[in-house]
Amino acid sequence: xxxxxxxxxxxxxxxxxxxxxxxxxxxxxxxxxxxxxxxxxxxxxxxxxxxxxxxxxxxxxxxxxxxxxxxxxxxxxxxxxxxxxxxxxxxxxxxxxxxxxxxxxxxxxxxxxxxxxxxxxxxxxxxxxxxxxxxxxxxxxxxxxxxxxxxxxxxxxxxxxxxxxxxxxxxxxxxxxxxxxxxxxxxxxxxxxxxxxxxxxxxxxxxxxxxxxxxxxxxxxxxxxxxxxxxxxxxxxxxxxxxxxxxxxxxxxxxxxxxxxxxxxxxxxxxxxxxxxxxxxxxxxxxxxxxxxxxxxxxxxxxxxxxxxx
Numbered sequence: 001x002x003x004x005x006x007x008x009x010x011x012x013x014x015x016x017x018x019x020x021x022x023x024x025x026x027x028x029x030x031x032x033x034x035x036x037x038x039x040x041x042x043x044x045x046x047x048x049x050x051x052x053x054x055x056x057x058x059x060x061x062x063x064x065x066x067x068x069x070x071x072x073x074x075x076x077x078x079x080x081x082x083x084x085x086x087x088x089x090x091x092x093x094x095x096x097x098x099x100x101x102x103x104x105x106x107x108x109x110x111x112x113x114x115x116x117x118x119x120x121x122x123x124x125x126x127x128x129x130x131x132x133x134x135x136x137x138x139x140x141x142x143x144x145x146x147x148x149x150x151x152x153x154x155x156x157x158x159x160x161x162x163x164x165x166x167x168x169x170x171x172x173x174x175x176x177x178x179x180x181x182x183x184x185x186x187x188x189x190x191x192x193x194x195x196x197x198x199x200x201x202x203x204x205x206x207x208x209x210x211x212x213x214x215x216x217x218x219x220x221x222x223x224x225x226x227x228x229x230x231x232x233x234x235x236x237x238x239x240x241x242x243x244x245x246x247x248x249x250x251x252x253x254x255x256x257x258x259x260x261x262x263x264x265x266x267x268x269x270x271x272x273x274x275x276x277x278x279x280x281x282x283x284x285x286x287x288x289x290x291x292x293x294x295x296x297x298x299x300x301x302x303x304x305x306x307x308x309x310x
Contacts, residue, residue: 028092028100029064032076035107041086044106046076069094076104084109246272247284251303254290259303263292266301 028048034041040061047055048065049072056063058076065074075089086106094100243251253269254261267277281301284290291302 025066025068026094026097026100027064028067028072028074028094028102029062030101030103032058032061032063032088032104032106034086035105038105041078041106044076044078044086046074046104048072048074067094069096074102074104076106078106084111243287243289247280247287247289250277250280250284251289254301254303259305261301262295263299263301 032041032044032046033039040058042059042061044058044061044063045055046058046063047053048067050065050067050070054065054067056065063076071091071093073089073091076087077084078086085108087109088104088106090102090104092100092102250266250270253266257265263277263281267274270277272280281290281292285292289304291304293300293302
């Protein structure tokens with residue numbers, strides 16, 4: 001009798017830890033969303049690989065399970081006409097009691113369509129393998145032609161740009177030479193002849209005339225420079241005139257960004273080329289509307305607030 005009592009006590013002590021472990025469970029719940037609308041999806045079947053396996057149908061797009069400690073895989077499937085449309089799965093590790101939240105986002109299931117595609121592609125694999133080499137060679141030939149044409153176009157534009165730059169520089173030098181020549185006038189002013197004796201004594205004696213030769217008339221060259229104020233006057237009139245619409249657009253963009261932005265960001269908000277934007281910023285800087293500072297590899301544009309000329 002004593003031996004039986006001891007056996008019962010020993011069995012109870014062995015069973016108590018398992019009962020305590022089985023009683024310790026956690027709640028895991030979440031919402032099942034559709035991938036393109038991010039709205040809860042109803043009638044989704046959610047499974048968890050517990051022991052035994054638990055499964056439920058989400059009537060309002062939500063699910064909930066009671067699970068003990070351990071690692072679990074939760075999967076969700078959505079069917080239409082016995083065909084799997086959406087599928088999602090995720091893993092969760094339950095370490096202690098409490099509430100766990102795991103939302104699932106269902107994506108389209110491409111396994112069936114992929115299998116059908118693989119079946120049809122296997123039947124045509126022999127044909128495609130025969131044409132693969134020919135198609136690849138054609139692509140290589142076309143790529144070579146395109147690269148060659150691209151290189152020739154780049155060389156053409158570089159040569160054209162260099163020629164235009166040289167022509168513009170030569171024209172500017174020629175125009176500057178014309179302005180310098182037109183801005184100077186040479187006037188020859190003869191010096192007066194001075195005599196040491198009166199005209200009567202010169203007429204009476206030839207020797208005295210020879211001894212008192214008058215000084216030779218020496219022309220003196222005087223350069224009178226006439227300042228050319230046409231260019232400065234024209235530039236001043238342009239800067240003081242009304243601001244063009246494209247310059248006003250740049251000023252409005254900089255003002256909208258707090259009066260400070262980089263030239264790269266300003267260029268991205270305009271429809272003009274990079275060269276035109278640089279010329280427009282130079283014009284605004286001459287007008288005193290902006291200030292440009294170098295920072296790293298780019299420039300920072302600061303707006304100088306002032307009264308606009310009427």
